[in-house]
Amino acid sequence: MTGRLTFDAIVVGAGPAGVAAALTMARGGLNVIIIERGRFAGAKNLFGGVFYTHALADVLPDYWERKPPFERPVTEQGYWMLSPDSAIRVMHKSERYLKEPADAYTVLRARFDPWFAEQAAAAGALLITRTTVTQLLKDERGRVIGVDTDRPEGKVYAPVVIIAEGVNNLLTQQAGLIASDLPPKYVALAVKEYINLPAKDLQIRFGLSGPREGVAIDVFGDVTLGLPGTGFIYTDQSGISIGVGMLLDEFVTHRLRPYEVLERFKHHPVVRPYLEGGEVREYGAHLIPEMGYDRMPKLAGDGVMVAGDAAGMVDALHREGTNLAITAGKMAGETALAAHQAGDFSAAFLSRYRRNLEGTFVLQDMKQYRRMTDFLESSPQFMGTYVNLLNEAALRYFTAHGIPKRTMEHDILKMVRERRSFTGVAWDMLKLMRAMRG
Numbered sequence: 001m002t003g004r005l006t007f008d009a010i011v012v013g014a015g016p017a018g019v020a021a022a023l024t025m026a027r028g029g030l031n032v033i034i035i036e037r038g039r040f041a042g043a044k045n046l047f048g049g050v051f052y053t054h055a056l057a058d059v060l061p062d063y064w065e066r067k068p069p070f071e072r073p074v075t076e077q078g079y080w081m082l083s084p085d086s087a088i089r090v091m092h093k094s095e096r097y098l099k100e101p102a103d104a105y106t107v108l109r110a111r112f113d114p115w116f117a118e119q120a121a122a123a124g125a126l127l128i129t130r131t132t133v134t135q136l137l138k139d140e141r142g143r144v145i146g147v148d149t150d151r152p153e154g155k156v157y158a159p160v161v162i163i164a165e166g167v168n169n170l171l172t173q174q175a176g177l178i179a180s181d182l183p184p185k186y187v188a189l190a191v192k193e194y195i196n197l198p199a200k201d202l203q204i205r206f207g208l209s210g211p212r213e214g215v216a217i218d219v220f221g222d223v224t225l226g227l228p229g230t231g232f233i234y235t236d237q238s239g240i241s242i243g244v245g246m247l248l249d250e251f252v253t254h255r256l257r258p259y260e261v262l263e264r265f266k267h268h269p270v271v272r273p274y275l276e277g278g279e280v281r282e283y284g285a286h287l288i289p290e291m292g293y294d295r296m297p298k299l300a301g302d303g304v305m306v307a308g309d310a311a312g313m314v315d316a317l318h319r320e321g322t323n324l325a326i327t328a329g330k331m332a333g334e335t336a337l338a339a340h341q342a343g344d345f346s347a348a349f350l351s352r353y354r355r356n357l358e359g360t361f362v363l364q365d366m367k368q369y370r371r372m373t374d375f376l377e378s379s380p381q382f383m384g385t386y387v388n389l390l391n392e393a394a395l396r397y398f399t400a401h402g403i404p405k406r407t408m409e410h411d412i413l414k415m416v417r418e419r420r421s422f423t424g425v426a427w428d429m430l431k432l433m434r435a436m437r438g
């Protein structure tokens with residue numbers, strides 16, 4: 001880059017939030033640049049991952065004709081609750097999942113993100129990769145007027161910058177939208193492997209009739225040694241995405257290494273048979289912001305907005321993040337279009353971005369689950385004691401011991417009472433309800 005480069009808008013980061021913002025603005029006629037530090041869009045990105053199509057359809061209504069590189073539709077989903085040697089599985093399968101396009105697909109980000117970025121480029125956005133935005137440029141009144149990059153003479157100017165930098169929100173801090181780094185209590189670290197398996201084996205093991213079926217399983221309990229966190233197993237076209245995530249705090253307090261927790265999960269007696277003969281093709285780790293609604297940054301300042309993970313827009317309970325990012329990116333893009341029409345890039349004008357987002361599932365869900373991270377951290381019995389109890393109770397219930405069933409029921413109740421008093425259980429349920437209702 002040489003000379004003074006000026007655009008109508010700059011987007012930092014070519015993840016779902018940034019690309020949705022750029023696409024929206026380019027389609028609205030703005031001259032947009034997306035700056036991405038990876039070798040290509042998606043090169044640095046990793047997720048579970050289940051991708052929800054509703055947000056994509058909103059930003060790109062003809063996405064299906066553009067042949068997105070999805071892995072498998074999610075046609076069966078649910079939870080496995082693991083004790084050290086067994087599992088209760090609650091799975092939901094329905095004919096209504098068998099539609100095209102489906103509501104959700106498994107996705108590999110190294111394939112999906114470049115495709116999505118191509119759609120923004122086709123709409124006219126300029127995508128520059130291998131370039132890191134090192135700082136925001138501000139005028140004498142502190143208004144953001146552009147960015148500096150790690151390229152020689154790499155300054156780029158625009159009246160509005162949309163920060164979509166993901167969880168490492170250094171620029172969001174520089175913009176003054178959030179005070180400091182997220183505390184480890186509110187950031188999860190997830191590790192994931194992609195394990196290659198022939199599609200035929202995968203389909204037999206997961207009971208799938210062909211490539212148009214797929215499974216998404218979220219796992220609790222022994223997967224994280226009974227600590228707050230989750231694991232996941234998702235079927236891709238010819239492989240399995242398997243991973244585990246816990247709050248950074250928990251890894252530190254319990255001196256756990258993420259890779260060892262994942263290995264332990266893979267060797268669980270219920271999980272191991274699904275992976276047998278598979279080859280690990282990729283391994284990666286990534287942070288997830290779990291700051292919740294109350295700790296989110298301000299979403300707009302003078303000449304700047306922030307969207308996606310950088311703003312903590314994740315609903316971990318429902319494993320949603322990409323759809324929040326795309327919806328927020330689109331709304332930030334729409335706000336930039338309106339700002340251009342009004343010729344007003346002030347924080348006061350751009351704050352309509354947040355107001356609009358308050359009307360959507362993005363901020364409404366975040367508000368509803370604002371207490372979830374704190375609740376799980378303060379109630380470890382949900383991932384430990386209760387999951388183990390349920391597995392024990394199931395074992396007794398499903399085994400014939402030659403004793404009357406009434407005695408077996410009493411045994412189960414006695415076992416529950418020994419591990420958690422009835423008042424304790426009632427109190428936990430009340431806390432759970434409060435955490436779910438916001």
Ligand SMILES: Cc1cc2nc3c(=O)[nH]c(=O)nc-3n(C[C@H](O)[C@H](O)[C@H](O)COP(=O)(O)OP(=O)(O)OC[C@H]3O[C@@H](n4cnc5c(N)ncnc54)[C@H](O)[C@@H]3O)c2cc1C
Nearest residue numbers: 013015016017037047048049050133166190308309321322
């Ligand atoms: C293990 C795991 C499992 C998940 N599972 C799911 C799931 O199943 N479903 C779901 O919907 N969500 C899931 N999520 C969450 C989801 O991945 C995120 O919410 C989503 O990717 C956020 O999109 P984003 O565009 O805000 O950020 P990102 O996808 O992180 O993109 C940010 C981009 O900005 C670039 N960048 C950063 N800084 C700079 C800079 N200074 N200069 C230039 N470029 C920069 C990065 O390279 C990156 O490309 C999961 C996350 C993880 C880690």
